[in-house]
Amino acid sequence: MTKMGTLGGFWSDATAINNRNQITGQAYTKNGSAHAYIADGTAGKLIDLGTIAGPTSSVWGIDINDSGVVVGRSTFQNTYHAFVYSGGKMKDLNKMIPAGSGWVLIEADSINSSGKIVGMGMHGGQQHAFLLSPQ
Secondary structure, eight states: OOOOBBEEEEEEEEEEOOOOEEEEEEEEEETSSSEEEEEEETTTTTTEEOSSSSTOOOOEEEEEOOOOOEEEEEEEEEEEEEEEEETEEEGGGHHHHHHHHEEEEEEEEOOOTTEEEEEEEEEEEEEEEEEEOOO
């Protein structure tokens, strides 16, 4: 068993591990915010993924694929937004779909090796599953 660290706070949670032994989850920072992280399962050092909505936003890393791409959800202006973290940058998935689509993507729950993302969002006032395919 390996004890995982934190991002300077008092709590952490791990939610997914990939075949490269990379882990994602959520951990508290020194200032009390909860941020998503990536960690190497052998070293245990957590790397803060940042936020899409400012430093006090809470961010959950929910899944990680074998390329080290993380998906999850973030608090965003009194709601949640789904995100993807790749290449050192966190992106709001709502900015990656057509404007005016009527969707608010709330949570990205899984990403496969080809980058397809599934999750939950709101469309027409109702909760629906979604599948996003990279282009």
